[in-house]
Every structure is written in structure tokens, then in C-alpha cells.
Amino acid sequence: MSSNPRDESLEALVGQKYRHGFVTDIEADTVPPGLNEDVIRLISHKKGEPQFMLDWRLKAYRHWLTMREPHWAHLRIAPLDYQAISYYSAPKAREDGPKSLDEVDPKLLETYDKLGIPLHERARLAGVAVDAVFDSVSVATTFKERLGKAGVIFCSFSEAVQKHPELVEKYLGTVVPYTDNYFATLNSAVFTDGSFVFVPKGVRCPMELSTYFRINAAKTGQFERTLIVAEEGAYVSYLEGCTAPMRDENQLHAAVVELVALDDATIKYSTVQNWYPGDKEGKGGIYNFVTKRGACRGKRSKISWTQVETGSAITWKYPSCILTGDNSIGEFYSVAVANNYQQADTGTKMIHIGRNTRSTIVSKGISAGHGQNSYRGLVKVLPSAINARNHTQCDSLLMGDLCGAHTFPYMEVRTPTASVEHEATTSKIGDDQLFYCLSRGISEEDAVNMIVNGFCKAVFKELPMEFAVEAQNLLAVSLEGSVG
Amino acid sequence: MSMLKIENLHVRAGDKQVLTGLSLEVAAGEVHAIMGPNGSGKSTLVQVLAGREGYEVTAGSVSYNGRDLLALPPEERAREGVFLAFQYPVEIPGVNNVYLLKAGLNAVRKHRGLAEFDAFEFLTLVREKMKLMHMDDSFLNRGVNEGFSGGEKKRNEILQMAVLEPSLALLDETDSGLDIDALRVVANGVNSLRRPDRAIVMVTHYQRLLDYIQPDRVHVLSGGRILKSGDKSLALELEKRGYDWVRQEAAVA
Amino acid sequence: MSVATLQESRSAGERYRAAFDERWRGNDAPNDALIDLRRAALERFAAAGFPTQRQEDWKYTNLRRLEARTFAPATPAAVSANDPRWIANAGTRIVLVNGHCMPGLSTIEPQLPGMTLLTLKQWLERDPAAVAAFIAQTSRAQPSALEDFNLAFFEDGVVLDLAASATPDQPIYIVHQWSDGAAQVMSNPRVVVRAAANSRCIVIEHFIGATAGESFTNAVCEIDVAAGASVEHYRIQQESTRGFHIGHVNVRVQQNGRYASHDIALGASLARVNLSTTLQGSGAHAALNGLLAPLGTQHLDAHTTIDHAAPHTTSDENYRGVAGERGRGVFNGKVIVRPGAQKTDARQSSRNLLLNPGAEIDTKPELEIYANDVKCSHGATTGQLDAAALFYLRSRGLDEAAARALLIRAFAESIVTSLGSPAVRSYLEQLLHERYKVIA
Numbered sequence A: 001m002s003s004n005p006r007d008e009s010l011e012a013l014v015g016q017k018y019r020h021g022f023v024t025d026i027e028a029d030t031v032p033p034g035l036n037e038d039v040i041r042l043i044s045h046k047k048g049e050p051q052f053m054l055d056w057r058l059k060a061y062r063h064w065l066t067m068r069e070p071h072w073a074h075l076r077i078a079p080l081d082y083q084a085i086s087y088y089s090a091p092k093a094r095e096d097g098p099k100s101l102d103e104v105d106p107k108l109l110e111t112y113d114k115l116g117i118p119l120h121e122r123a124r125l126a127g128v129a130v131d132a133v134f135d136s137v138s139v140a141t142t143f144k145e146r147l148g149k150a151g152v153i154f155c156s157f158s159e160a161v162q163k164h165p166e167l168v169e170k171y172l173g174t175v176v177p178y179t180d181n182y183f184a185t186l187n188s189a190v191f192t193d194g195s196f197v198f199v200p201k202g203v204r205c206p207m208e209l210s211t212y213f214r215i216n217a218a219k220t221g222q223f224e225r226t227l228i229v230a231e232e233g234a235y236v237s238y239l240e241g242c243t244a245p246m247r248d249e250n251q252l253h254a255a256v257v258e259l260v261a262l263d264d265a266t267i268k269y270s271t272v273q274n275w276y277p278g279d280k281e282g283k284g285g286i287y288n289f290v291t292k293r294g295a296c297r298g299k300r301s302k303i304s305w306t307q308v309e310t311g312s313a314i315t316w317k318y319p320s321c322i323l324t325g326d327n328s329i330g331e332f333y334s335v336a337v338a339n340n341y342q343q344a345d346t347g348t349k350m351i352h353i354g355r356n357t358r359s360t361i362v363s364k365g366i367s368a369g370h371g372q373n374s375y376r377g378l379v380k381v382l383p384s385a386i387n388a389r390n391h392t393q394c395d396s397l398l399m400g401d402l403c404g405a406h407t408f409p410y411m412e413v414r415t416p417t418a419s420v421e422h423e424a425t426t427s428k429i430g431d432d433q434l435f436y437c438l439s440r441g442i443s444e445e446d447a448v449n450m451i452v453n454g455f456c457k458a459v460f461k462e463l464p465m466e467f468a469v470e471a472q473n474l475l476a477v478s479l480e481g482s483v484g
Numbered sequence B: 001m002s003m004l005k006i007e008n009l010h011v012r013a014g015d016k017q018v019l020t021g022l023s024l025e026v027a028a029g030e031v032h033a034i035m036g037p038n039g040s041g042k043s044t045l046v047q048v049l050a051g052r053e054g055y056e057v058t059a060g061s062v063s064y065n066g067r068d069l070l071a072l073p074p075e076e077r078a079r080e081g082v083f084l085a086f087q088y089p090v091e092i093p094g095v096n097n098v099y100l101l102k103a104g105l106n107a108v109r110k111h112r113g114l115a116e117f118d119a120f121e122f123l124t125l126v127r128e129k130m131k132l133m134h135m136d137d138s139f140l141n142r143g144v145n146e147g148f149s150g151g152e153k154k155r156n157e158i159l160q161m162a163v164l165e166p167s168l169a170l171l172d173e174t175d176s177g178l179d180i181d182a183l184r185v186v187a188n189g190v191n192s193l194r195r196p197d198r199a200i201v202m203v204t205h206y207q208r209l210l211d212y213i214q215p216d217r218v219h220v221l222s223g224g225r226i227l228k229s230g231d232k233s234l235a236l237e238l239e240k241r242g243y244d245w246v247r248q249e250a251a252v253a
Numbered sequence C: 001m002s003v004a005t006l007q008e009s010r011s012a013g014e015r016y017r018a019a020f021d022e023r024w025r026g027n028d029a030p031n032d033a034l035i036d037l038r039r040a041a042l043e044r045f046a047a048a049g050f051p052t053q054r055q056e057d058w059k060y061t062n063l064r065r066l067e068a069r070t071f072a073p074a075t076p077a078a079v080s081a082n083d084p085r086w087i088a089n090a091g092t093r094i095v096l097v098n099g100h101c102m103p104g105l106s107t108i109e110p111q112l113p114g115m116t117l118l119t120l121k122q123w124l125e126r127d128p129a130a131v132a133a134f135i136a137q138t139s140r141a142q143p144s145a146l147e148d149f150n151l152a153f154f155e156d157g158v159v160l161d162l163a164a165s166a167t168p169d170q171p172i173y174i175v176h177q178w179s180d181g182a183a184q185v186m187s188n189p190r191v192v193v194r195a196a197a198n199s200r201c202i203v204i205e206h207f208i209g210a211t212a213g214e215s216f217t218n219a220v221c222e223i224d225v226a227a228g229a230s231v232e233h234y235r236i237q238q239e240s241t242r243g244f245h246i247g248h249v250n251v252r253v254q255q256n257g258r259y260a261s262h263d264i265a266l267g268a269s270l271a272r273v274n275l276s277t278t279l280q281g282s283g284a285h286a287a288l289n290g291l292l293a294p295l296g297t298q299h300l301d302a303h304t305t306i307d308h309a310a311p312h313t314t315s316d317e318n319y320r321g322v323a324g325e326r327g328r329g330v331f332n333g334k335v336i337v338r339p340g341a342q343k344t345d346a347r348q349s350s351r352n353l354l355l356n357p358g359a360e361i362d363t364k365p366e367l368e369i370y371a372n373d374v375k376c377s378h379g380a381t382t383g384q385l386d387a388a389a390l391f392y393l394r395s396r397g398l399d400e401a402a403a404r405a406l407l408i409r410a411f412a413e414s415i416v417t418s419l420g421s422p423a424v425r426s427y428l429e430q431l432l433h434e435r436y437k438v439i440a
Helices: A005-015 A037-046 A051-064 A106-114 A144-150 A157-163 A165-171 A182-190 A431-439 A444-460 A465-479 B042-050 B074-079 B097-111 B119-132 B137-141 B150-164 B180-192 B208-212 B232-241 B244-252 C002-008 C012-023 C035-048 C064-068 C120-126 C128-138 C145-153 C387-395 C400-413 C422-435
Strands: A028-030 A089-091 A128-134 A137-141 A153-156 A195-199 A208-214 A225-230 A235-243 A250-253 A256-261 A266-273 A285-296 A302-309 A314-317 A320-323 A329-338 A343-352 A358-368 A372-381 A389-399 A404-413 A419-428 B004-013 B016-026 B031-035 B056-064 B082-085 B092-096 B168-172 B199-204 B217-222 B225-230 C092-097 C115-119 C157-162 C172-177 C185-187 C190-195 C200-208 C215-225 C230-238 C244-253 C258-265 C270-279 C285-292 C299-308 C314-323 C328-337 C345-354 C360-369 C375-383
Touching: A037 A051, A037 A182, A051 A165, A051 A182, A128 A144, A128 A153, A137 A153, A144 A153, A153 A157, A157 A165, A157 A195, A157 A225, A165 A195, A165 A225, A182 A256, A182 A285, A195 A208, A195 A235, A225 A235, A225 A266, A256 A266, A256 A302, A266 A285, A266 A465, A285 A302, A285 A329, A302 A314, A302 A343, A302 A444, A302 A465, A320 A329, A320 A358, A329 A343, A329 A372, A329 A444, A329 A465, A343 A358, A358 A372, A358 A404, A358 A444, A358 A465, A372 A389, A372 A419, A389 A404, A389 A444, A389 C360, A404 A419, A404 C375, A419 C360, A431 A444, A444 A465, B004 B042, B016 B031, B016 B042, B016 B056, B016 B225, B031 B042, B031 B232, B042 B056, B042 B074, B042 B082, B042 B168, B042 B199, B074 B082, B074 B097, B074 C387, B082 B150, B092 B097, B092 C387, B092 C400, B097 B119, B097 B137, B097 B150, B097 C400, B119 B137, B119 B150, B119 B180, B137 B150, B150 B180, B180 B208, B199 B208, B217 B232, B217 B244, B225 B232, B225 B244, B232 B244, C012 C035, C012 C145, C035 C128, C035 C145, C092 C115, C092 C157, C115 C120, C120 C128, C120 C157, C145 C215, C145 C244, C157 C172, C157 C200, C190 C200, C190 C230, C200 C215, C215 C230, C215 C258, C230 C244, C230 C270, C230 C422, C244 C258, C244 C285, C258 C270, C258 C299, C270 C285, C285 C299, C285 C328, C299 C314, C314 C328, C314 C360, C314 C400, C328 C345, C328 C375, C345 C360, C345 C400, C360 C375, C387 C400, C400 C422
Parallel strands: A128 A208, A195 A225, A208 A235, A225 A256, A235 A266, A250 A285, A256 A285, A266 A302, A285 A314, A285 A320, A302 A329, A314 A343, A320 A343, A329 A358, A343 A372, A358 A389, A372 A404, A389 A419, B031 B199, B031 B217, B082 B168, B168 B199, C092 C172, C157 C190, C172 C200, C185 C215, C190 C215, C200 C230, C215 C244, C230 C258, C244 C270, C258 C285, C270 C299, C285 C314, C299 C328, C314 C345, C328 C360, C345 C375
Antiparallel strands: A028 A089, A128 A137, A153 A195, A404 C360, A419 C375, B004 B016, B004 B056, B217 B225, C115 C157
16 A cells, blocks of 8 residues: 555554454254245244234235346445345244343343443443344343333334234335335345334333344344334434344345324434444445335424444445425435445435425445445425425545545425525545644544544434444444545 | 604514514604614514515504505515615626616616616716715626625615615615725715605614714614614713613613 | 327337438448448447436436437428528538538638538548548447437538647537428437647537427537647527427547537427536546526426546536426536546536426436545535525515516526627527516
């Protein structure tokens, strides 16, 4: 590489590896690889689902067979063999599953401890309720009782299907229909677990909710599904985190998230995505092909997406808002990092339907190494969306001369009273900025960190406090050794 | 008879009640100064008089030469002789200064039953007025306020006033952002436009402007109403003592 | 009617293969040294067909109405020797009627110093091998279906060669016009501009429609700007509102060369221009200005690509859209910075006005960047007239309609104020004045 002292000092930092790459040795109940109707029946049977769920899964599967893998994104994807994936893997547990945290396999508790997500309710994240999803199933949910008292339902998706089938049936697939897109349709057929949140009318959820996703088993795919419903005037803030072991093969993660906000409801959904990104040569890593969408159905409802995407070999996701309710608000704040051979094609869709709907998009893309980072966003203003407003700010930071930063915004405006503004810039870390920091006695790596964090500040400030610091540290680790 | 008569005016902007029962009478030939702290409603008052959208008159009336001013669209008010010199004149790239002036002047003249000016007559008139404001010819061919400095914008406003010859001029913080030389030019411009058949209402924060343009009446606007009125000595008192005493006095009364 | 239905049942490839065989048989074929190139292009077109909205590049423009029709190659026709629509004093005039050069209407003799101006037909007659070689050399790796269509069918055009350091003292004014009776016919003109080192010129292409009848113009323009040369290129598109217009402009700029484009789209029922500029040498600069002004039910689409293929290249792009009535404007501007093209400076701006409900603007400003030491930015806005400006004008006595018209014109005219040709500038100002007189 170059003899620039800056490069060397940063290269010295590369040493730190992906910190969550270990494997938990646990006996698992894994379905043999392959996908057909019997596998879907088996998944549904294992989960003891009612008939409507199985019917829905089969409809999705039959539709999926008619679809083709999408290739419009600015990505290079090695071919996926959908018959080589195991669609169900669960740590072996007692027949009826753990009744409380005390009954959870200690190995699992230890795994989450190592990941920094203790499942003991008095532990570090005492103000946060956690649902832990391990491969295909939820293994524990904390603080259920306390939430229950407030009227909030927070449980695994499987449990919701058992205990609240009427809510699941009412909302499942109403935001992301099973026909939506190739990966969402596949998810609809084979999803195994995920989180379910229901905040009833007028309730402000008393604590942060979070789900921690962990892929452990080899040769499996992870297909979780999350559904969050906030009734009139309700408020909930939800955060998800993700990690996986280091493996040489690519693993598929195809999740679906559906959010529904009724009148005056607010849902804040934050993601810190740190799936295994593959090694320095681009070998292995997770394919993160995710469909996330929120429906602002109610008047003055608000859905806010914040994402920090540092992991995965390939990220393909566009958390979106359908702004149907008058005066509803959609927000999207994103930091996406593509280092080494990572590729990201991510952004959002804001569909303005109701009057006076507003949306804000702030996207910060960081490219380093051979990484390719694309922002892709759609702002669509339908004729009914009188006085709609959108502002999009989309900035890219390039570190090194082998990476790429791309911007593909789509603006479709059909209302003369609307105002849609998009701004994009591309830059590298300025020599003058760096010099200024150095001349004030700040070390090279601290200076780069400061500048990058400053670049991302508008997004980090949207994260719940408990996770903002973690996100900053994660970013520092993801980018180590990448300035050129 | 008063040229302008404002009675019990209540105005709301969005959720905020800005004017809460303002009354004011201005006769031809008079110069009034309206002073008051930030957010007291001074700018709202002149914007409402000029017909800007976004304000809701919830009660009260404004009559101008015996007509209901609030019923007229902004261009009708302009043609009837109401002129607002903006605090922040908007930049309109691509629209020529000279074009705007000529279109405005001819609209006013047509309204008054006068013959429209041709290009020659118009330029002769404008050049004469420009001398008054110490402006050179290059102003004419620039876009409206485009790339103007703060001082140039304010001078341009007074130039427009000189050309359009209004009977009621509303000057919204015309002194703000001006250095002392520019202030003198602007004030001289305004003074030269004082006439027995013309009224001038100036909104200002500072007494400074009143050293140059001597008002007949001074009003203190606070909390959306006029709390106190007096002659020009009131302005000097405000300069010394601030606004709080007026508020206290009003609260006692 | 039944004939039309019969035709529509055949694919576009089959229909135009028949038209091709009809056109290039008998006496014409032996003269045409390009027949193999043409045949290959036709077959590529037949295989690909007209682009569809499933292709990302055509997402916002539907060619079904164009595809449903079959246009016959147009033949020369007589027109008035002094058409009032021609821009007065625009420069040395060359008139193409229905895609065929009409020397009688042109003012190309005597030739300006340092300049060789031929019709494409003349060049084909004099040196068919050179034409074939030029086409082979400028063909892109993946030519688009409609460029292939032009290659299969082109008949005539203009070839302008500027010698090194030549600076003709007047612009070259190329009029592409339809004869009055033209209906269900197509023209595939080609314009070639080769500006040698340090030469400088203005080329004006003016597309004028027929008064009645549907027509299809599918024009190609190839421009090579050598080191230090400068080409200013105007494209004023005023086809009839029953016409279809597709334009392809391919520009290559060498070291310190400069290309400026003024792309003004006012006419046609459906128009699409692909303007592709490659900056191949260090110091090369491109300035792209454009106006899309759809009214009625017009659909006007501009797709531009600026490819920074060398370091120290700069580009400045400024497009505006004004959509009124049920008009639809599409702007897709792509800026590519190739690996190694360091110190690129690219700026792009797309500003759009929607005048009323029913109108639509779709914009897609794209950046694809593979080098880090670059300055690239784009901004895009879509909205309505500035309320503060409108109020300001009304407070000075202008009525609302006049104030709106004034602001609309000011917005649109900002694109034409930078034109180097005063004749074209005042022509366009007048045109925009008329266009937005009633719309307000």
C-alpha cells in the first residue's frame, strides 16, 4: 500500500477482527436442506400453527415458484441455491419450551452474554426488554410481565400466533403482502420466528423493546418476521441487533418487518446490523435481503426508521413508509458502511398519499476498501398528497481509491403543491479537516473517527441512547484501516 | 378623516394569536413609528396590511380611505397606493428589476386612469429616482434583488417606493442591516418622499432611524396590542428605559 | 383499419424488416456500401424490439404508442424557400426536409474557411468506406436498439469537419423539418461533427414539425471534440404535438476540450433524448443545460450521462422542467466517475415546477463514483412557484396571473440566458413568452 503515514497508522488498527464470529456448540433440531411444500407443512406443524397460517404460507410458496430473483440493484450476487439451505434450525429444548429465563439452556444465556446482550433482567440493559432469536426460534423474552401490566404485548412471533391469532390474522401481510417481492415472498412461506409487538390505544410503551437476532447453525437461512402494531395514540421504540459466526459460505437472511401506526401513534424502529461481513478477501458473510415497511395509516401517525448497517456481505434493504394518514410523518436515517468487499444497496421509499404528509431522509454512506455502497430511494407524491413535503440529504464518504459510492434517487411528483428536495454530496475526508485535528494534538485514528462520527451524527442522534455509543464503536471497528 | 383606520385587529398565524386587539389611526401627511420588542407583532401588522397569505384575521377591521382594505387582493392594495418595503426583500432570479418596476408602475397608472409609460418615459423617470438613492444603472438589468447586499436590497425597496408613489407606505425594519452611510441614503430617500397627501408607517426596533426620519407619532406594540402612544420623545424614553416599564404601566392600567 | 390491425399483429422487428427490404432493394442497395452494417443493426433491433418500461432506463417512458404504429421511410418533398419558423440570422443554414438535405434551401456555399461541410449523402457517394469506418469506430459496445434503428434506416444528414484551430465566424444552423403533408413517415437523420484540435464552433439543430399527421424522428448526432477544441451544441425540439421524437447525442471530449449543450424540448407528443458525453482527456469539460416544458399531454424525457473517464475532468449540468396541464417531464441524469478519474468535479442540478394538478415530473439524478478524490454533488427539487416571490410581485401591483406568468418564464428562461448565439436566445425568449402567456 502507500507509504503515507496516515495509511500505516490506520492499517495498524485492522488487527481487530469481527468480534461476534464464534460458534455456539449446541445440539440443534435442524431440518435437512431443501424447499418444497412438505418442508413448509413441517415448519408450520413444528410450530403448531392454526390452519390460516399454513394456508398463507402455501399461497406464498406457490406464488414464489412463479417469481424470478431480482437483479436490478447495483450488486454482484453469487448465485444462491435455495435447495441447499436448511429452512429450520432450533436449539433442542424441552417439548414445551422454557417457561421462564431460568429454564433457558445456560449455553444460550452464555452466548448472549458473550454478545453483550445479557438476558438477565437486572443486567446492563435494565431499561430494555429483549427478545432473543437464535437461528429459527425465539429462545427468551425478558420483562414480559412488566410490559404486560402496561398492556403491551411483546413476545416471539410463534407465541403471538398461539396466544393472539386474531391480531396476527388481522395484520399479517397487510403492509408487506405475500406477493410483494422475491425475498419477502420466500419469507412468507418459510419464516420461522421473529418478534411481535402490540401497543394498545393510548399506551406509551414504558421501555425500549429490542430483539437480538443470532444466526448460529451452518448452512441455514434465517427468515424472521416482525410485526409491530401501535394503536391510536400509542408510542413504541424498538431496536434490533444482529450477529452471526464467521463462516466461509454465504448465508441468506431474508427477513420481513411490518409496522402499522394508527391515528397519532408513533413507532421508532432502530437497527444495528452487524451480521458477519465476510473476510478481507470477501469470502463468506451474510446476504442480508430484507423487506421493511411501515404503514402510517392514521392521521398524524409517525414512523421513524434508523439504521446503522455495518455488517453483511451484501445488504439489500429499503425500509419504507406508506404515508396514508393525513399529516402523517415518515423518517429514514441511515448509516451504511461498505468496507473490504462488502456491498450495500440500501435506501428507502416514501409514498405520500395523505394530505400534508411529510418525510425526511438522511442517508450517510461510507465506502472503504473495495466496498460498493449505493443509496437507492424513492419519493413518490400521489395527486391526493396535497402540500406534501420531502427533504432528502444523501452524503457519501469515500475512503481509499478502490471503493465506490453511488446514488440512485427517484422522485415522482404528481402534486403541484408538493415540495420535494434532494441533495447529494460525495467527498473524502478532507486533508484540511484532518490537518486541523492533528494540529490540535489529536491522533490520526482519533481524528478519522471524529470526522466519520461527525459525518454520521445526524443519524446517530436518532438512536436510543443505550445504543448510540455502541453504534459509534461498531462503526470505528468496521472502518479500521480504511483511510487512504 | 384618517387615511388608515385599524380597529381592534386580531390576527392569528398558525396556532399563535399574534395581534390581540390592535387599534391605530393614521392621517395623510403623518409619519408614524411603531416600536416594540421582538415577536411583538410589528412585522405581522404590516404584512397583514399588505395582504400576505398565511395570516387569519379573527376579529377587527381595517379601513383605508374609507374602503375595507382586508377585502382586497395584494395587487389591488398596491394599485390603491399601499406600499410595503419588505424587511427581507425576496430574490427573484431571472426577473429583471427594470421589468418589475415598469410592470408595477404601469399597473398602478392604469388603475388610476393614467396613460401607461413607454420605455423612454419610464427610463427617464427611473434614472431620476435612482440618483436620489445613489444607485447606478447596473441595478436595472440585474434580477430582482438577486445577489444584492442587505443595503442594496433596502435601497431598492425605497427606489420602488419612489417610482410607485404610494399614498400609504409601510416600512418594515428598513433600517436593519444598514451601516450608517447606507442608513443616511435610505432615510434621505424616505424624507424626500414625505408629502401632505402621503402617510408613512415605519416599523423599527431602534430609535436610531428616528434620528433621521422624525416621526409625528410613536407607538409601542407589545403582546399584539399598542400599549402606549406619544410623540417622538417617547422613542427617546424607550431608548433609555427599554420596554419593560411600558408593559408594567399597561398591566397596572 | 383492418390493415392497421393486421400490421400490429406482427412484431416491430418483422414490420421494420419488411420496410428495410422495401427501402434497400433494387437500385438503392448496390449504392449502399453500408448494407451489411445496416442489416446487422436491423437484426439487433429486431431481436431487442422497442425498449420497454421493464428496462431501468425506460422506467418512466412508455413507447407502446410508438411501437403500435408503423412508419415508412420519408421521401424528399418541396417546402417554402423561406419558412418563417426558421430562426433569422442564426448562421450558415442547412435544411433537411423529411430527413433529406435540400441544397436549394441551404446557404452552405461558399464554405467558411477551415470548415468542410458535406451532406451525409455526399460523403457516402464520395467515400463510402470512410463512412463505414467512422460508423464502426463510433459504435458503442452496446448500441441501443433505437440507435441501431437509425443505422439501419438513415438516409442523409450533415457532416461537419473543422480543421485544427478553425473558428468559423458564424454558427452552423441545421434545420430538420417535415413537409406539410408528411404523415405516418419516419426520418433517421445523422449529424456528424468533428472538431479538430483548438477549433471552435456553434452547431444549432432545430427540429420543426409538420402541421398535420404523425411523424417519427429518430436522430443521431455524433460529436468529437479534439484537444483544446470547443463545441457549443443547441438542440431545439419543436416537433408537432402529434409527432414522436427520439434523439441520440454521443459526444467524446479530449484533453482540455469543451462541450456545451443546450437541449430545449418543447414539441412532440412523446420525446426522448439520450445525451451521452464521455470526457476522455484530462481537463475536458462538459456543460449540459436543458429545458423540458411539457404542456397538454406531452411526455418529454431527457436522459443524460456524463462519463468522467479521465482525471481532472469537470462537468456542470443544469436542467429545468416546467410541467403544465397534463404534461409529464422526465429527467434522468447520470454522472459516472471511473476508477482513477481523480480530481473530478461534477455538479448537477435539476429543478422542476409543477403548474397544476394533473402534471407530473419524475427525476432521477444518479451518481456512480469509483474514485475518492472527487467533488460530486447533485440537487433536485420539484415544487411550485415561490409564494414569497409571488406575493412580492403582487405587492408591487402585478395581478396574480401576470405574476405567475412572469415567474414561470423567469424560471424557464434561466436556461437560455447562457446561450452564445443572440439570435437563438431572443428566438427562445420570444417562444417561452408566448408559451406561458396563457398558462398561469
